[in-house]
Amino acid sequence: MSSISYLPIGIVESSFREPRRPEEMRAVPSRLVLATRFAAEMAALEVGQHLWVVYHLHLIEPISDHHPVNLFTKRIANRPNPIGFTLVRIVAVEGTTLTVVGLDAVDGTPILDLKPYQRIWDEPPVHRPSARRLNAP
C-alpha cells in the first residue's frame, strides 16, 4: 500500500515540552495556532464548543514491526501511524488562535484537523435498554 501525506494546518503551543500524564496535561490550557488562511473558518467557532483536535505525535518514532500486543486495546502513543485525537473545549477564539482545555499534546505538535464533536456519531449507542429494564430489580 502506498504512503499517504498530509500537511499540517497549524501547531500546538503548550507549556509541556515533553509528554506527561494525560490527566495532568489536559488540565492546563493550550493554544492551537492555525495558518492564517483559515481565518474565515475559525471565525465560525465559538467559546464552549467541543472539538476534536487531530494531530501528529511528532516525538514518536513510528514502528513498523514488533508492536505491543495491546496496540488496539490501549491508547498508547507508540503506534504504526502516530495519529492522536483528543476532545477539547474552546475557551477563547482570537483570529486564527484557539485557546482550549483538555488537550494532551506537547508544544510544537503539528495539527492535522479540527472536527466538531457530534454526540449522535461520537457516542456508542446504548444497547438493549429494554432488556436491561426487564432485568432491573
Added chain:
Amino acid sequence: MSSISYLPIGIVESSFREPRRPEEMRAVPSRLVLATRFAAEMAALEVGQHLWVVYHLHLIEPISDHHPVNLFTKRIANRPNPIGFTLVRIVAVEGTTLTVVGLDAVDGTPILDLKPYQRIWDEPPVHRPSARRLNAP
C-alpha cells in the same frame, strides 16, 4: 511546515463503492482487513467492543485553499487533510479481519489506525451540574 507520511495498516471492504448518506452506510456491516503482521494485536480484540477506525478518505481531492466556512463546524469530507474517524462495534474477529457495524467508509478505504473507545476521554464532561440543579424549577 513539512509534510507527514503514513503507511496504511489495512483496508476497508464494503458493499459501498461510492459515498452514500452516513446513516445508510453505518447500518451495513463492513470488513477491516489488516496486514497479517498485526495477527497478535488483533487477537486481543473482542466481539462487542467499540473501536475508533481512523482512515484516509482516498476519494477526496485535498484542497489547500478556498475551504467552506463550515470546515471546522461540520464533519464534511472535503478537508485540508481528509482524515476520517468513525466509532464502530466489532461483530466478528477472524484472524486479521474484523467485521464491524457503524462504519461510513467506502470499499478500498486505507485504514491508518484502530483505537479503543474510552468514555473517560471521548465523551464531553457534563459542565456545571450543580448550577443547572440550582436553576431547575
